[in-house]
Amino acid sequence: MPSALPIGDPVPADGSLPVDGVDAAIDFGVYVHVPFCRVRCGYCDFNTYTADELRGVRRDDYPASVAAEIGLARDVLGALGPLRPAQTVFFGGGTPTLLPGAALAAMLGGVRDAFGLAPGAEVTVEANPDTVTEALAERLATAGVTRLSIGMQSAVPEVLATLDRTHDPAGVAAAVRAARAVGLDVSLDLIYGAPGETLAQWRASVETALALGVDHLSAYALIVEEGTPLARRIRRGELEEPSDDLQADMYELVDDLAEQAGLAWYEVSNWARDDAHRSRHNLAYWRGADWWGFGPGAHSHVAGVRWWNVKHPAAYAQRLAQGASPAAAREVPDAAAAELERVLLGSRIREGLAIRDLAPEARHAVAGLIADGLADPGDALRGRLVLTRAGRLLADAVVRALTA
Structure with a gap:
């Protein structure tokens, strides 16, 4: 199940912030959490929900809830000074592309209407390979999306099965082609160190990803989170605990192969062909910029204040329907x-x-x-x-x- 939220101070119903203003020179970004998944992967403790966990919640209603929080954010930030245009927008999850392209376009339109998008703004949508079609890619590009981040994870069926990933690895290439055809930048996400994964299998996954000619690659070591099905399987002895030494070898391998393919590291787990293809949204996190996170469980940071929303989509929608902030707590x-x-x-x-x-x-x-x-x-x-x-x-x- 998703990990617990931190404990913090209460948030007023109107969501107002305990600051006098914001620094107009600091970049502002937007994160939109889409908490829906077809299947919960065994290693995942993100705030995501499958259909049978969404009692009383309809996916079709979700964009309206996000729109309500966008309106609240506009009021809160507008009280602190002129609104800053969003330099970056990132739709993460979950699987944002389980929603229709029109729903994602509507939420992006809400951000644009409330804050404006800076010239050349980076707009990223995360996607599972099996949800990307030519029609969806075209709809996203038309709406103003500039970048697709595809959860490849592995090119090896046995490794995908261990991770409870359900997509066909052959579908990654089709998803990349669909995105490229409409001018979207493409990033691929990989996970290394799954129980039983060998260095040779990891090499195959990295080489497959790089052969697709993408300009950005993310590679994350598998972390066994307590409370997940994967952790329980390891505790029962059904799977081996990932090896730190092997994961180190895997990191060195991906670093070598990425460099040979013309991608340079710019963050511990991320490589890009050039500065223009770095994830500007994630760099904003690492550099301490301001951002507002919309959606259940989403975290925000503005003017030194951090807060996080209630986790379940039903509680999130209910608070907004009552005209109240969905924030669960905050801290300075x-x-x-x-x-x-x-x-x-x-x-x-x-x-x-x-x-x-x-x-x-x-x-x-x-x-x-x-x-x-x-x-x-x-x-x-x-x-x-x-x-x-x-x-x-x-x-x-x-x-x-x-x-x-």
């Missing part, structure tokens, strides 16, 4: 928490962290990180702390060294 991180987050996120990206902006103790730790092969000495001479490949594999240890 203190200075120490904010600095930890800045280091945690900033160290993960290729531009790294400005050494002069680190705390004195952290600046003293940089030499040790270089000596251990975790930070790049050339970048350090230029005033930046940038992780080496070994540092990316041990990113958590780097953060501990910088924040101890």
Whole structure:
């Protein structure tokens, strides 16, 4: 089942924020959570729901609920100053493409009407391969979508079966062709380290993905989340626990193969052909920009305030129907928490962290990180702390060294 929400402070019914204004120079982005899936994958603890878990909720009604929250966001942010246009919009899930293209277009239109889209805005839709048709791709492109992020996960049927993924791996190529035909940028998502997956199988998946000529690749190590069916199967001895050493080998392999294909890393788990094909939406998270997350369980961050919505779609729709904010709770991180987050996120990206902006103790730790092969000495001479490949594999240890 989905993981529990954090505990925070109460949110007023009107959703107003405890700040006097927002910084107009900080980019603003929009995330739209679509919590619907045909099947719950055994490893997933995201806030998603299959049809039999949606008692009293109709998918057809979902865009209207999101539209109501968009109206609330416009009022809340408008009270703090001129509205900023959205630099990025990201439809995630779940499986956004389980909704008709017209529904996704309507929600994007609501964002456009409320805030405006900045010139050249990046608009991404996540999709399972088996939901992408030529007609859907064309409808999304017409609506203003610029980018499709396809959940490939693996090219090996046995690995997909272990992950409870139901798509035919051959359908990935068809989905990519459909997106390319209407001018959409395409990213492929992969997962490595599934129980029983071999290095040779992982190589086959990466090579298959890169052979499709995409300009962006994401590769995430499988994390066994407590409470998921996968965790229970491992606990019963039906599947092996993923090996940290094998996952490290898999990371090095995807990094090598991506580089050979002309894609460079720009975040620990992401590679792009050039700066223009990086995920600008995700970079906004890593750089501490502002965003409003719409939908059940969605998280938001504006002017240093974080909040998160109630999780179940029925509770989400009910609150909005009553004219109330769907936020479950919020927090304003203190200075120490904010600095930890800045280091945690900033160290993960290729531009790294400005050494002069680190705390004195952290600046003293940089030499040790270089000596251990975790930070790049050339970048350090230029005033930046940038992780080496070994540092990316041990990113958590780097953060501990910088924040101890």
